[in-house]
Amino acid sequence: MSVKQVEMVLAPREPHYVGDGFRVHNYIPSGYGLTMQRMDPFIMLDYASKFHFPPSPYKPKGVGVHPHRGFETVTIAYKGSVAHHDSGGGGGVIEEGDVQWMTAASGVLHKEYHSESFSQTGGDFQMVQLWVNLPAKHKMNNPSYQAIQNNLMPKIQVEGGLIEVIAGEFNGHEGAASTFSPVHLMNAKLNKGGKASLSFPAHYNTALIVIEGEVKVNGTEEVPLDHFVLMANDGEDFSITASVDSVVLVLSGEPLKEPIAAHGPFVMNTREEIMQAFQDYELGKFGVLED
Numbered sequence: 001m002s003v004k005q006v007e008m009v010l011a012p013r014e015p016h017y018v019g020d021g022f023r024v025h026n027y028i029p030s031g032y033g034l035t036m037q038r039m040d041p042f043i044m045l046d047y048a049s050k051f052h053f054p055p056s057p058y059k060p061k062g063v064g065v066h067p068h069r070g071f072e073t074v075t076i077a078y079k080g081s082v083a084h085h086d087s088g089g090g091g092g093v094i095e096e097g098d099v100q101w102m103t104a105a106s107g108v109l110h111k112e113y114h115s116e117s118f119s120q121t122g123g124d125f126q127m128v129q130l131w132v133n134l135p136a137k138h139k140m141n142n143p144s145y146q147a148i149q150n151n152l153m154p155k156i157q158v159e160g161g162l163i164e165v166i167a168g169e170f171n172g173h174e175g176a177a178s179t180f181s182p183v184h185l186m187n188a189k190l191n192k193g194g195k196a197s198l199s200f201p202a203h204y205n206t207a208l209i210v211i212e213g214e215v216k217v218n219g220t221e222e223v224p225l226d227h228f229v230l231m232a233n234d235g236e237d238f239s240i241t242a243s244v245d246s247v248v249l250v251l252s253g254e255p256l257k258e259p260i261a262a263h264g265p266f267v268m269n270t271r272e273e274i275m276q277a278f279q280d281y282e283l284g285k286f287g288v289l290e291d
């Protein structure tokens with residue numbers, strides 16, 4: 001086994017708003033070379049760093065009805081809570097520590113707002129939204145939805161902390177979410193001085209985000225809060241050491257290596273499939289959802 005080196009450490013760029021409730025730093029796809037192809041199968045990642053929202057009791061903040069086709073949206077709540085509804089009748093509230101894994105596949109309409117209770121009180125809000133591409137043969141599956149409450153995630157002890165497995169596996173412990181291609185997604189929660197040793201195949205695309213605290217990768221590379229680390233495709237093994245109490249999101253996935261045709265909320269394999277998605281959307285084939 002050989003060491004997986006750090007390829008880049010990126011600072012969060014200027015935030016922008018998605019709707020009026022999600023103040024996000026975009027990491028994928030972005031400049032710095034983090035294209036959909038480079039990060040395959042991770043095609044989008046918006047990070048809402050911790051931000052205080054005042055109460056908004058009469059009108060929860062968020063994003064109105066919009067479609068998706070061809071991939072999965074994964075929402076990880078670190079602070080605050082989000083209510084979600086989709087045209088398949090699915091819905092619920094994602095509370096702190098929970099994950100929502102929505103397989104849009106052939107198409108859904110959905111909307112995402114700060115939950116009623118969060119809107120009443122206001123408070124700190126911090127989330128990750130990740131889009132995981134679907135293999136071509138699953139893009140037109142029926143939509144589905146996995147509500148993954150924090151207590152469903154296995155938590156494995158490491159030196160001075162734990163690994164919370166959302167999807168994939170860590171040291172033989174399988175995560176709570178089921179996926180359509182090999183994807184590992186986990187939180188490393190480490191006390192000051194704690195250390196997690198991780199290993200993924202060299203060709204898997206692998207990245208980290210420091211959600212809380214400050215860490216060192218491979219003992220030397222210092223990574224501040226809210227920064228994104230792209231790991232190189234040169235080896236398998238790396239370590240995260242916490243300089244202070246820290247939380248790090250770890251993502252690693254096997255590239256699908258299929259053509260990507262992306263336009264807004266649709267990610268397919270060909271331009272024709274994108275045109276079809278727009279047509280189906282206009283014909284109301286994504287169902288109905290009231291704003």
Ligand code: MN
Binds near residue numbers: 066068073110
């Ligand atoms: Mn959405």
